[in-house]
Amino acid sequence: QVQLIESGGGLVQAGGSLRLSCAASGRTNNIYAMAWFRQAPGKEREFVASIARNTGVPWYADSVKGRFTISRDNAKNTADLQMSSLKVEDTAAYYCGAALSLRPLSSSHLDFYDYWGQGTQVTVSS
16 A cells, blocks of 8 residues: 655745655555646546656656756655746646556556546646
């Protein structure tokens, strides 16, 4: 079992920055990759960014490339999402996911991940 707790959400003006953090506990040595997804009201949960635990290789959705940066700290079992140049359309609940193994799916797919946190709200005002 892996438990994930997100933190760092809040209210920010457009153009501002925010840093989210995801802390993993439990069987963290089994984690293969971690990711951030988001879900706006009335919309499906969508991929934001992912990072492989061992290599640190990141992957981003086109909508956040150049604005968001995902990083991981294996010693602390955390995966952070630094968000800059925030837009109103970035407003959503942000969820952290953890995958325990490589599987024949893109890391941008929901089903790639085995565990999810409860989410943290990010609201960007105009």
